Amino acid sequence: MNLSRRSLLKSAAALAVFPTLARSAPLTLTAREGAQLIAPPGYPETDIWGFDGSVPGSPIHLKQGERVQRRLVNELPQATSVHWHGIRIDNAMDGVPGLTQEAVPSGATFDYDFIVPDAGTYWYHAHNKSVEQVARGLYGPLIVHESEAPDVGQDLVLMLDDWRLDPETAQITQDFDNGHDLSHAGRLGNLTTVNGAFDPSFPVQQNQRLRLRLVNAANARVFTVGLDGMSGWIVALDGMPLAEPIPIEDTFPLAPAQRADLLVDVLAADAETASLFSQERDGAFGLARFSVAGQAASTPRSGVRPLPPNPLPELTDINNVPRHEMRLQGGAMRWLESARIGETQLSGRELAQLGRFWALNGYAERPEDPFLDASLGSVHRIAFVNETVFPHAMHLHGHHFRLILPDGSLGPWRDTVLVERGETREIALVTDNPGNWLLHCHMLGHAASGMMSWYRVT
Numbered sequence: 370m371n372l373s374r375r376s377l378l379k380s381a382a383a384l385a386v387f388p389t390l391a392r393s394a395p396l397t398l399t400a401r402e403g404a405q406l407i408a409p410p411g412y413p414e415t416d417i418w419g420f421d422g423s424v425p426g427s428p429i430h431l432k433q434g435e436r437v438q439r440r441l442v443n444e445l446p447q448a449t450s451v452h453w454h455g456i457r458i459d460n461a462m463d464g465v466p467g468l469t470q471e472a473v474p475s476g477a478t479f480d481y482d483f484i485v486p487d488a489g490t491y492w493y494h495a496h497n498k499s500v501e502q503v504a505r506g507l508y509g510p511l512i513v514h515e516s517e518a519p520d521v522g523q524d525l526v527l528m529l530d531d532w533r534l535d536p537e538t539a540q541i542t543q544d545f546d547n548g549h550d551l552s553h554a555g556r557l558g559n560l561t562t563v564n565g566a567f568d569p570s571f572p573v574q575q576n577q578r579l580r581l582r583l584v585n586a587a588n589a590r591v592f593t594v595g596l597d598g599m600s601g602w603i604v605a606l607d608g609m610p611l612a613e614p615i616p617i618e619d620t621f622p623l624a625p626a627q628r629a630d631l632l633v634d635v636l637a638a639d640a641e642t643a644s645l646f647s648q649e650r651d652g653a654f655g656l657a658r659f660s661v662a663g664q665a666a667s668t669p670r671s672g673v674r675p676l677p678p679n680p681l682p683e684l685t686d687i688n689n690v691p692r693h694e695m696r697l698q699g700g701a702m703r704w705l706e707s708a709r710i711g712e713t714q715l716s717g718r719e720l721a722q723l724g725r726f727w728a729l730n731g732y733a734e735r736p737e738d739p740f741l742d743a744s745l746g747s748v749h750r751i752a753f754v755n756e757t758v759f760p761h762a763m764h765l766h767g768h769h770f771r772l773i774l775p776d777g778s779l780g781p782w783r784d785t786v787l788v789e790r791g792e793t794r795e796i797a798l799v800t801d802n803p804g805n806w807l808l809h810c811h812m813l814g815h816a817a818s819g820m821m822s823w824y825r826v827t
């Protein structure tokens with residue numbers, strides 16, 4: 370009697386809780402069309418595709434170890450998916466059509482649900498027809514906060530992008546399969562933006578310390594980032610803290626998909642303007658301005674402490690581990706003589722007719738067999754041998770890796786490595802995350818035209 374009364378009470382209590390839960394709809398992330406001012410003032414708004422209709426899409430902020438739950442609602446005229454770039458994620462949630470899930474058709478939904486193990490600066494973006502969908506604006510920031518974050522005056526996420534807009538109408542040119550772009554440096558734009566706006570201005574104070582979270586969301590452009598009127602350190606790359614922050618003494622490259630967290634002090638005086646710029650071959654252009662109004666302190670702060678480390682695997686001895694070579698092939702001026710799609714060997718001419726200009730180890734499409742079949746917890750070296758005359762930003766899903774520096778020592782943790790023309794870059798990783806993981810060039814036009822591979826961890 371007592372027992373059943375107790376269970377009755379229990380279920381009554383449960384009932385009191387459950388209706389509330391049932392009523393709270395899942396958080397959604399809706400991929401849809403939108404319009405916003407991308408070009409300078411005076412131009413019309415640009416039609417974009419964005420998560421929740423804006424670019425960047427809705428920011429996601431959470432604490433290390435928390436759970437992301439989002440229902441992707443696809444209101445686009447194309448199938449799509451979401452990749453959570455840089456998150457050491459459960460494979461089923463990685464968002465790669467044909468490898469970890471099916472693309473989500475127009476009108477359909479997909480529930481993403483995963484834990485974020487690492488603090489840092491990450492981002493999410495469409496991973497179906499990426500060369501088009503990311504160019505149209507389907508990306509947003511995913512920021513995982515440290516439990517003990519550095520003390521800063523402002524924490525700013527700056528998502529860098531470049532757009533190819535019709536100079537008359539400010540609309541996105543729809544030449545996403547342009548063979549010249551695909552076979553050369555990729556789709557480079559004619560307008561750069563930060564957070565979806567041309568040359569935005571952020572209010573700051575002299576001697577204020579800022580955390581700048583730079584994310585390169587461009588299809589193909591390598592920004593060469595520099596600071597004017599500010600000085601400081603790079604404290605994290607691709608989300609992962611540097612054991613020793615690097616003083617920013619010069620410009621530094623930020624390849625597509627790469628991130629850099631900076632801690633900087635504003636040195637420009639009251640009423641002056643500091644800036645973030647990119648140094649291009651034909652001169653520097655401003656990306657964003659920081660308008661100084663007032664003083665945060667009478668002198669800039671001195672020194673910086675490293676960010677708290679993330680729970681990355683131990684990686685020390687890399688001398689007696691298997692080394693796998695991945696040759697990057699093709700493109701303009703090194704045209705493919707032939708390459709395979711599945712088991713079929715095709716000539717360069719046949720490949721070009723299919724819009725394929727690049728290959729990884731002789732494959733101009735993600736092959737059936739993985740490039741690397743790794744057992745769980747093993748250590749591997751991968752050497753990216755760039756036989757082309759273009760740079761490539763090679764990205765591994767599911768794992769961070771360490772760069773191997775020219776002297777053989779271990780460099781920073783990254784998820785995307787820039788391999789310059791003719792260069793070989795080696796990385797090392799512990800394959801501690803089971804699943805089928807994509808490995809590809811993050812110049813999205815290169816990925817679309819051949820630079821796609823994958824590795825398996827079991």
Ligand SMILES: [Cu+2]
Pocket residue numbers: 760761762810811812815816820
């Ligand atoms: Cu590439």
